Amino acid sequence: MKEDLLSQSAEPSFISLSSPKFREVFESPLSTKREKMRTPMQRRTAPRVVKTVPPMRSVYGRSQEFRPMEITLTGTKSLSSPHYNPMIRKTYFQQNFEIIRKIGEGSFGDVFCVRSLEDHRNYAVKVSIEVFRNTTDRAKKLREVENHMRLPKHTNIVEFVKSWEEKGRLYIQTELCERSLLSYCMQNHKISDKTIWKIFVDLLLAVDFLHSNDLIHDDIKPDNIFLTKNFVCKLGDFGLVINLQKDELKNAEEGDSKYLAPEVLNGRPSKASDIFSLGVTMLEAATDMDLPSCGDSWHQIRNGQIPERFFEGIDKDIRYLIEWMLRGEPSARPTTKDLSGEQGGAAARRRQERHSPFSLRLEFYENLKSRRDAIYGSPDFARLDHTPIHTPDSAKDSSRPTSRMSYDYSDDEHYSVNEHQDDHSQRRLFEEPKSLLPGYLIADDGISSYLESNEEHSPPRRIHDAQGDVRIDFDENDALLKMRLRQEKLRRIEFREREAESDDNDNIVAYKAMSCPPVRKVRPLIRMPPPVLDFTMLDSKNDAPDSTTNNNITRRSSRSRRMVCDAGSSADEA
Numbered sequence: 205m206k207e208d209l210l211s212q213s214a215e216p217s218f219i220s221l222s223s224p225k226f227r228e229v230f231e232s233p234l235s236t237k238r239e240k241m242r243t244p245m246q247r248r249t250a251p252r253v254v255k256t257v258p259p260m261r262s263v264y265g266r267s268q269e270f271r272p273m274e275i276t277l278t279g280t281k282s283l284s285s286p287h288y289n290p291m292i293r294k295t296y297f298q299q300n301f302e303i304i305r306k307i308g309e310g311s312f313g314d315v316f317c318v319r320s321l322e323d324h325r326n327y328a329v330k331v332s333i334e335v336f337r338n339t340t341d342r343a344k345k346l347r348e349v350e351n352h353m354r355l356p357k358h359t360n361i362v363e364f365v366k367s368w369e370e371k372g373r374l375y376i377q378t379e380l381c382e383r384s385l386l387s388y389c390m391q392n393h394k395i396s397d398k399t400i401w402k403i404f405v406d407l408l409l410a411v412d413f414l415h416s417n418d419l420i421h422d423d424i425k426p427d428n429i430f431l432t433k434n435f436v437c438k439l440g441d442f443g444l445v446i447n448l449q450k451d452e453l454k455n456a457e458e459g460d461s462k463y464l465a466p467e468v469l470n471g472r473p474s475k476a477s478d479i480f481s482l483g484v485t486m487l488e489a490a491t492d493m494d495l496p497s498c499g500d501s502w503h504q505i506r507n508g509q510i511p512e513r514f515f516e517g518i519d520k521d522i523r524y525l526i527e528w529m530l531r532g533e534p535s536a537r538p539t540t541k542d543l544s545g546e547q548g549g550a551a552a553r554r555r556q557e558r559h560s561p562f563s564l565r566l567e568f569y570e571n572l573k574s575r576r577d578a579i580y581g582s583p584d585f586a587r588l589d590h591t592p593i594h595t596p597d598s599a600k601d602s603s604r605p606t607s608r609m610s611y612d613y614s615d616d617e618h619y620s621v622n623e624h625q626d627d628h629s630q631r632r633l634f635e636e637p638k639s640l641l642p643g644y645l646i647a648d649d650g651i652s653s654y655l656e657s658n659e660e661h662s663p664p665r666r667i668h669d670a671q672g673d674v675r676i677d678f679d680e681n682d683a684l685l686k687m688r689l690r691q692e693k694l695r696r697i698e699f700r701e702r703e704a705e706s707d708d709n710d711n712i713v714a715y716k717a718m719s720c721p722p723v724r725k726v727r728p729l730i731r732m733p734p735p736v737l738d739f740t741m742l743d744s745k746n747d748a749p750d751s752t753t754n755n756n757i758t759r760r761s762s763r764s765r766r767m768v769c770d771a772g773s774s775a776d777e778a
C-alpha cells in the first residue's frame with residue numbers, strides 16, 4: 205500500500221499530448237461548469253422575452269378586472285381577508301402580504317419571498333408576467349394550479365397553499381424553500397456522494413409519487429427542484445404537468461431542451477422521458493457538467509458517449525443508475541419502481557433516515573448477497589489456510605498463516621504518510637490470504653456497500669504477540685475485506701485530492717500589478733552623489749553683483765547650476 209501511495213505520488217501532474225485524457229479534455233465539446241467559469245468568456249443570461257399583450261379591457265369585463273378571485277377545483281370564488289380592503293387601489297397581493305424580496309424569475313413570472321399578514325409566515329408567491337391573453341391562455345395557466353392543487357401532500361413536492369387571479373394576473377402561493385438545486389450546483393462544483401444519494405432519493409420519491417398519480421412532470425430540471433433549510437429536496441413548478449387521466453398528452457409542450465429525452469423531439473412526453481430528465485439532472489449534479497442545449501454534444505449525451513473523465517471519482521452505483529436512466533430507448537430505461545428496488549421508496553426512505561449513504565442500493569442487495577455467498581462458498585475459498593468460521597479458540601489456533609508481509613497503516617486514526625513512514629516500516633503482520641484477492645476485487649464492484657451497511661462485521665483487532673510485534677486479529681474474513689476496501693477508498697480519496705490540487709495549480713494565473721509599482725522601480729536605489737557646492741562662486745559674488753545668491757544655487761537644476769558655474773568661471777577669467 206505504502207509503495208502504491210509513493211508510486212502514485214510520483215505520477216506526472218501534466219497531461220501528455222498523446223494521452224487519451226488530453227483528447228478527452230480538448231477534443232470533446234463537453235465541459236464542466238467549473239472549467240467554463242475559468243475561461244474568460246462569461247455566459248450572459250438571455251434577455252427575457254416579453255410579448256406584447258392586448259389591452260386588458262378588451263379581454264375582461266370591469267368586474268373581473270378588479271376583484272381578486274380565489275381559484276378552486278370547482279371554479280373561482282371571491283377572496284376576502286381582514287387585511288384586504290377592496291376600496292383601496294392596491295392589489296390583494298400588496299395588501300395581504302409584506303413583500304420581502306424577489307427570489308427568482310422564470311418564463312412564467314416573477315417569484316417573491318413574502319410574509320403573510322394573516323398568519324405571519326413566510327411563503328413564495330409566483331406572479332405571472334403577462335395578463336391572460338384569452339380564455340385558452342387562462343385555461344393553460346390555470347392547469348398548473350389545478351394539477352398542483354389536486355396533488356396530495358408529499359414531503360418531496362413543493363406544497364401548494366393558495367392561488368388567485370386579479371386584474372388578469374395569476375398568483376400562486378406555495379411553501380417557501382431556501383434555494384433551487386441549480387443555484388446549489390452553481391456554487392458547489394463537487395458534491396459529495398452522500399449528498400448526491402440524498403438528492404437522488406428525494407427526487408425519486410417525488411417522481412414516483414407523480415407517476416403513481418398518473419402525472420408526468422415534463423420539466424424536471426435543477427431549476428425546478430428546490431432545497432429547504434434542512435436539505436430536503438422538493439420538486440416544484442408544475443407548469444407543464446400532463447395529467448394522463450385527462451388525456452392532456454396532445455396539448456403537451458416540450459420542456460427544457462437540455463434535459464429533454466431524444467424521443468420527445470418527434471413524439472410525446474412519457475413517464476420514461478421524465479426518467480430521462482431525472483437522469484440528466486443527476487448527471488449535472490454529480491459531474492458538474494455544463495449541459496448543451498443543442499448540437500453534437502447534445503446527441504453525444506443521448507448516444508451514451510459521455511467522456512470518461514466526467515465520471516472520475518463518482519460513486520460507481522450512481523454512475524450505473526445515471527447511465528440506466530439515460531438509455532436512448534425509452535423501454536430500456538428503469539421505472540421509478542425499478543430504481544427504488546423491490547422494497548419501494550418507503551424502504552429507501554427508512555434507510556436514508558438512518559443516515560446511510562447507500563440507501564438506494566436495495567435493488568443490488570440480493571444480487572450482492574448471492575455474489576458474496578458465491579465467493580465464500582467457492583472451492584478457492586474452501587482451500588484457504590485459516591478457517592472461515594471464527595471462534596475465540598480458533599483465534600489462538602497455531603494453524604493461522606505464519607508468513608508475514610509489511611502492513612499499511614493508512615487507516616490508523618493518526619496516520620500520516622510523512623510522519624509515520626519510518627515507524628511503521630518496522631511493523632509486520634500476517635500475510636493476506638492470496639485467494640481472497642479475487643473476492644476483494646469483486647467486493648470493490650459493489651459488495652462494499654453490503655459490508656458497510658452490515659453492523660455485525662466488527663473491525664479487525666490489534667494484538668501484541670510474545671515478540672512485541674503488532675498483529676491483526678481477523679475476527680472474520682469480512683474484516684479483511686472491509687479493511688482492504690477502506691484502504692482502497694483512502695487511496696482513491698488521496699488520488700482525487702492530488703488531482704484537484706494539480707488542477708488548481710495549473711489554473712493559477714499570475715497577474716501583473718496594475719497599480720502602485722514597486723518603490724524600487726520608481727526610485728531606483730542608486731545613491732546620488734551629494735551636490736558639490738562651488739565656493740568659488742561665492743567669491744565671484746563680489747566681482748559679479750548680478751549673479752544669484754547661495755540659496756538660489758541649491759534650488760536650481762544642475763543644468764542651470766552648471767551655467768552659473770560657467771558664468772562664474774568666465775567672470776574669473778575675465
Ligand SMILES: Nc1ncnc2c1ncn2[C@@H]1O[C@H](COP(=O)(O)OP(=O)(O)OP(=O)(O)O)[C@@H](O)[C@H]1O
Pocket residue numbers: 307308309310311312313314315328330362378379380381382383384427428430440441443
Ligand atoms: N417555492 C419556492 N421557494 C424558493 N424559491 C422559489 C420557489 N418557487 C420558485 N422559486 C424561485 O423562482 C425561480 C422560478 O420559479 P419557477 O420555476 O416556478 O418559475 P417559472 O416561471 O415557471 O420558470 P420556468 O418556466 O422558466 O421553469 C426558481 O428557479 C427559484 O429560484
Ligand SMILES: [Mg+2]
Pocket residue numbers: 310427428441
Ligand atoms: Mg421553473
